[in-house]
Each structure stands twice: as C-alpha cells, then as structure tokens.
Amino acid sequence: MFLLLTRRFPLAVIVLAQLCGTSLWFSVNGVGLSLSRDLGLSEADLGRLTLTVQAGFIAGTLFIATTGLADRFRASHIFATSCLAGALANAGFVLVADQLPLALTLRLLTGLCLAGIYPLGMKLVIGWVPRHTGAALAWLVGMLTLGTALPHLLRGSTLGLPWEWPLLGASLLALVGGTLVLALGDGPHLPSSSGKVRLLDGLAALSDPRFRAVAGGYFGHCWELYAFWTLAPFLVAREVTRLSAHEAWIPWLSFTVIALGLAGCVGGGRLSRHLGSLWVARRALAASGLICLAYPLIGWLPPWLLLMLLALWGLTVIADSPQFSALAAASAPRERVGSTLAVMNAAGFALTIPAISLTTTLWELQDAWVLWWLLPGPLLGLWVLRPLSTRDTPPEGASR
Numbered sequence: 001m002f003l004l005l006t007r008r009f010p011l012a013v014i015v016l017a018q019l020c021g022t023s024l025w026f027s028v029n030g031v032g033l034s035l036s037r038d039l040g041l042s043e044a045d046l047g048r049l050t051l052t053v054q055a056g057f058i059a060g061t062l063f064i065a066t067t068g069l070a071d072r073f074r075a076s077h078i079f080a081t082s083c084l085a086g087a088l089a090n091a092g093f094v095l096v097a098d099q100l101p102l103a104l105t106l107r108l109l110t111g112l113c114l115a116g117i118y119p120l121g122m123k124l125v126i127g128w129v130p131r132h133t134g135a136a137l138a139w140l141v142g143m144l145t146l147g148t149a150l151p152h153l154l155r156g157s158t159l160g161l162p163w164e165w166p167l168l169g170a171s172l173l174a175l176v177g178g179t180l181v182l183a184l185g186d187g188p189h190l191p192s193s194s195g196k197v198r199l200l201d202g203l204a205a206l207s208d209p210r211f212r213a214v215a216g217g218y219f220g221h222c223w224e225l226y227a228f229w230t231l232a233p234f235l236v237a238r239e240v241t242r243l244s245a246h247e248a249w250i251p252w253l254s255f256t257v258i259a260l261g262l263a264g265c266v267g268g269g270r271l272s273r274h275l276g277s278l279w280v281a282r283r284a285l286a287a288s289g290l291i292c293l294a295y296p297l298i299g300w301l302p303p304w305l306l307l308m309l310l311a312l313w314g315l316t317v318i319a320d321s322p323q324f325s326a327l328a329a330a331s332a333p334r335e336r337v338g339s340t341l342a343v344m345n346a347a348g349f350a351l352t353i354p355a356i357s358l359t360t361t362l363w364e365l366q367d368a369w370v371l372w373w374l375l376p377g378p379l380l381g382l383w384v385l386r387p388l389s390t391r392d393t394p395p396e397g398a399s400r
Contacts (some may be wrong), residue, residue: 010128011136013184014121017079017141020177021117022087022147023154027069027170027218030151030341032233033250039098043234047360050230052104054352056111057118061346075120075163076181082116083178087171093277093363094164117177118144119342122325127187137322138269145261145318148229152255159248185232210351211328213388215344218324220381221285222348226375227355228317231371234363235310239303253307257314264319277323278388284320288313289378296369327366344353351377393398 025035028035035041039048063069089109096102121140129136150173154166233254237365240249268280291313299306328344358373 006234010184010187011125011139012148013180014124014128015139017083017177017180017184018121018140019143019147019150020173020175020180021083021086021121022114022144023150023170023173024090024143025114026050026148026229027110027151027362028107028151028168028253029166029230029233030155030166031163033237033247034155035055035097043129045100045198045359045362047230047356048100049104049107050226050354050360051356052107053111053114054226054356055348056108057114058111058346058349058353060115061342061349063112064119065342065346069209072084074186075123076185078116079120080182081122082120083174083181086110086113086117086269087174087178090174091168094167107133115345117343118332119165119345122341123328124141124181124184124187127330128184129187131310131328136269137325138265139322141318141325142262142265142269145265146259149255149258149261152233152251152258156248156251156255159251160382162253181376188235190215202266210388213384214324215347216384217320217381218328218344220377220379221320221352221378222383223355225317225321225377226349226352227311227359227374228288228292228371229258230356231363232310232314234369236307238307238368239307242303256309257310260311260314261318262291263318264315266323268319272323272326273339278385281323282328282382282385283322284316285381287316287379288320289375289382291316292312292371292374292378295371299368337360 001304032041032046035046037041064078070144086109089106093103093106093110095105106360121144125136125140125226151170152165154169158165178369233250236253236257237247237250240247240253264284268284272280291309295306295309295313298309330339355374355377359370362370362373
C-alpha cells in the first residue's frame with residue numbers, strides 16, 4: 001500500500017524527502033546562539049562551520065560529476081545512502097561540538113553527503129515529472145528552503161531543552177527522507193548513461209551561449225543566497241534587541257524569514273507556467289537585489305518594519321533558483337543532466353564561500369552595512385542574463 005502511494009504521488013514524496021534530507025544543512029546554525037552561549041563560539045566560528053559544509057558540498061558535487069555517479073548509478077540509492085551517512089555525521093557533531101577541528105571535520109562530511117541529496121533530488125524530479133519542470137523544481141527548491149529553515153523551528157520548539165535535541169531531530173528527519181526515496185525508486189523519463197564519464201562531460205553545456213548566461217545568473221544568485229541565510233539570525237536578533245523583546249523570538253522569526261522562500265519558489269513556479277522561467281528568474285533576482293541595496297540605508301526605521309522587509313527578502317531571494325535549474329536542465333545534454341547540474345551546483349556553491357566568509361567576519365565591524373558585500377551577486381547576475389530573450393524561453397507546456 002505504501003509503495004503504491006509513493007508511486008502515485010512521486011513529486012510529493014521527492015519534495016518531502018528533500019525537506020527531511022536538507023534539514024542537515026543549517027542544523028548547526030539553528031542552535032548557533034546556544035553554541036555561542038554554552039561553548040563560547042563566535043560569529044566567525046559559526047561562519048567557519050557553515051563554510052565547511054559548503055566546501056564539503058562542492059567537493060561532493062565535483063566527485064559525483066567526475067566519477068559519473070549522478071548518471072551511472074540509481075539516483076534513489078545515492079540519495080538514500082547520502083541521507084544515512086549525513087544523519088550519522090550530523091549526530092556525531094553533538095559529541096565533538098566543543099572540539100572545533102573535529103566539529104569542522106564532521107560538518108565537512110555532512111556537506112559531502114548533501115551533494116548526494118540536493119542535485120540528485122533535482123534529477124529525481126526530472127525523471128518523474130518531465131513536464132512543467134520549472135514548477136516541479138520550484139517545489140523541490142522550496143523544500144530545500146524549508147529544510148534550511150527547519151533547524152530554527154526545531155530550536156524554537158525545544159527552547160529550554162539542551163541544544164543537542166534539534167541536531168538529533170535533523171538526523172532523524174534525514175533518515176526518514178532517505179527511506180521515502182528508497183521506496184519510490186528512480187523515474188522512468190531519463191535515459192541511463194553508460195561508459196566512462198569525465199568531468200568535461202559535465203562541462204559540455206558551457207559550449208552553449210544560452211547555458212553560459214543561465215549559469216552566470218545562477219552564480220550571482222548563489223553569491224547572495226547562502227550568505228543571506230547565514231546572516232538571517234543575526235539580522236533578526238538585531239531587530240529583536242531593538243524591540244527589547246525576549247530572545248525566544250529569534251529562532252521563530254529566523255525560521256519565518258527563511259521559510260517564506262517556499263512560498264516564493266512555489267509562486268514563482270506557478271508564474272513560470274504562464275510567463276516562462278526566465279521572466280520569473282530576472283524579476284526575483286532584481287527584487288532581492290533592491291532589498292539588499294535598501295536595507296542598510298533604512299536601518300533606522302522601526303524594527304517591526306525591517307522585520308517585514310526581511311520577510312520579503314526571504315520570499316524573493318530563493319524564488320529564482322528553481323527557474324535557473326529548469327533553464328539549465330533544458331539547455332544541458334539530456335544524457336548528462338545529472339553531471340551538468342552537479343558541476344553547475346559546485347561552481348555556484350564555491351561562490352558562497354567568500355560571500356559567507358566576508359559577511360560573517362565583518363558583521364561585528366559593519367553591522368547591517370555588511371549586506372552591501374552581497375550586491376555584486378544580483379547585479380552581475382542580471383547583467384549576464386541580458387542577452388537572453390523571453391521569446392526563446394516560452395512558458396512551460398507551450399510549443400518549443
């Protein structure tokens with residue numbers, strides 16, 4: 001009965017598994033304030049823990065692309081195995097959190113495992129739901145966003161309890177996600193790849209000017225996105241302090257700011273079916289860039305108003321991501337979709353490292369003005385998208 005239900009609603013199963021699996025990503029950030037208070041970790045230390053996850057993810061995606069794992073083996077098996085290994089690495093952090101070298105090592109391993117969850121989740125969607133890819137990927141990336149926010153919700157719901165509980169909860173969720181995908185299996189709509197796969201196969205799409213423009217827009221998006229998610233608890237704490245409100249509000253509001261990205265992704269996905277993925281991606285990138293520009297300039301406004309602006313930023317900052325993935329998948333060689341997306345993810349996430357490092361290191365010195373370090377992302381992303389025309393990217397379901 002369970003197997004029949006999973007096969008009948010494959011997209012729902014994949015996005016739920018993605019939610020559970022990606023709860024590992026920012027699990028430590030969800031308890032960051034507790035780690036600072038109980039273990040004496042600084043904002044820079046928390047930034048290093050986040051950077052290590054990003055580095056592990058980049059290494060993992062490059063490994064997948066180089067070895068051909070993404071196209072030569074069953075995506076559901078890689079996804080489930082990654083969830084299991086990631087759950088163990090994340091739970092192990094609880095035992096070594098006060099020993100920074102070991103803690104960094106386990107976060108690196110967690111990032112490696114996430115490389116088998118996020119890109120493979122995209123391939124599973126393409127394999128099960130070949131039509132309306134932009135709308136389907138919107139749900140997937142929306143669940144990645146909700147998974148990113150989930151540690152803050154877990155922390156908010158376990159206030160008064162040890163900080164280890166939310167981390168162990170994220171590991172349990174990852175196990176659930178792996179089980180769901182293992183029961184579902186791979187979709188029938190992607191051809192299998194055989195033979196030796198080289199890194200150059202994942203780079204083949206770069207010969208297409210259209211793909212290069214899409215990848216450039218995605219890279220600009222990545223520069224802004226993960227640094228904003230890392231800073232969200234700091235920005236929320238700033239406004240909560242100005243309101244003289246209890247610090248218990250910080251995890252709940254941080255969850256809300258990030259989780260609103262789910263609505264942005266799903267709403268953008270619906271619009272893409274009528275207006276096209278490029279139309280949505282451009283406007284979402286422009287909107288988040290404008291907020292990034294404006295926020296430090298209006299930092300004197302009432303805190304409740306700035307919290308609303310943060311919520312709007314959380315809504316728009318991720319809405320373009322699934323549309324970039326859909327545009328990239330449409331431009332990539334069909335038999336190398338997995339490797340192409342893995343390489344694009346690796347390059348995009350490599351850009352998150354300097355962005356996160358800059359902003360977390362300079363936060364104590366520059367406060368909200370540190371956000372202007374994120375502006376090059378949306379500005380350059382919009383610039384490289386200029387040659388593309390919406391006439392070349394018809395709405396999903398239209399004839400091509």
